[in-house]
Amino acid sequence: MLSAVTSLEKRALLKVLAAAAAVPALGALAACTDGGDKKSFHAVDITGAEYARDFSLKDADGRQRQLSDFKGKVVVLFFGYAQCPDVCPTTMVEMARVKKELGADGDKLQVVFVTVDPERDTPEVMKAYMAAFDPTFVALIPTPEQLVAAAKDFKVYYKKVDGKTPTSYSMDHSAAQYVYDPQGRLRLYVRYGSPVPDIVADVRTLLAA
Numbered sequence: 001m002l003s004a005v006t007s008l009e010k011r012a013l014l015k016v017l018a019a020a021a022a023v024p025a026l027g028a029l030a031a032c033t034d035g036g037d038k039k040s041f042h043a044v045d046i047t048g049a050e051y052a053r054d055f056s057l058k059d060a061d062g063r064q065r066q067l068s069d070f071k072g073k074v075v076v077l078f079f080g081y082a083q084c085p086d087v088c089p090t091t092m093v094e095m096a097r098v099k100k101e102l103g104a105d106g107d108k109l110q111v112v113f114v115t116v117d118p119e120r121d122t123p124e125v126m127k128a129y130m131a132a133f134d135p136t137f138v139a140l141i142p143t144p145e146q147l148v149a150a151a152k153d154f155k156v157y158y159k160k161v162d163g164k165t166p167t168s169y170s171m172d173h174s175a176a177q178y179v180y181d182p183q184g185r186l187r188l189y190v191r192y193g194s195p196v197p198d199i200v201a202d203v204r205t206l207l208a209a
Contacts, residue, residue: 039205042198043179043188052154052178052186057114057140060123060130065112065140067184073110074203076190078177079156081117082129087175087192088113092133094196099134101200108182108207111137114150116158116173118142154178181206 039045054067055077067075076095080088092113099106113130115121118141121129126139142150151158156174163169175192179202188202 039209041188041202041205043190043194043202045187046189047185047187049186054184055114055140055150055153057142057146057150060126060139060141062123065138067180070110070112070180071184072182073108074182074206075110075112075180075184076177076199076203077112077114077180078175079114079116079151079154079158079173080175081115081171081173082121082125083117084171084173087173089133091175091177091192092137094199095137096134097196098199098203099136101196102203105204105207107136109203112140113137114140114142116147116151116156116171118144118147120167179203179206181209 056064056066059065076098078091080091082088092111095111099109099111102109111134113126115126121139121141123141126141130137130139147158150156158171158173161170161172177190177192178186179188179190181187187206190199190202
């Protein structure tokens with residue numbers, strides 16, 4: 001599972017980079033802040049990209065959530081599912097470590113998890129799943145129709161893989177993360193397996209901008 005998802009993630013990254021290359025003057029935009037100071041990131045800088053700009057999905061409490069709900073925080077968003085055997089729990093553990101290593105700035109980080117398995121990832125399941133890693137992490141549960149639209153908008157891949165029984169299927173999916181700055185602007189594409197210290201450093205850079 002891990003090698004398959006990693007391969008998918010690499011393909012997704014190539015799509016993101018291709019899309020970024022098509023945005024006029026993206027390189028100049030990505031390298032500068034409002035003050036014109038050049039910033040260096042460990043993750044892929046996609047500042048100015050014309051996709052993955054927002055969402056409007058219900059969380060595990062049934063509340064409609066948008067990116068603006070988290071203004072003032074660095075938001076890390078990724079797609080996954082609760083029964084994922086490797087990539088998702090690994091990412092969740094790493095993001096819990098990132099929050100811890102941020103110290104006093106940890107409350108300025110918001111992790112958002114969008115399920116690609118709304119059939120099994122009920123509100124009760126997602127509440128328990130978030131609580132297992134960090135109770136401040138937010139799970140979003142799209143309808144099947146919303147998931148199709150969100151996946152297209154965020155340029156992510158997902159596919160149901162049948163199991164031995166109707167309920168034992170797995171989900172192949174993209175494994176990277178999108179990072180938004182405190183003003184709600186899409187800034188970074190973090191590849192799966194990126195070192196925690198690198199993510200921490202990038203979050204600190206965005207908080208200091």
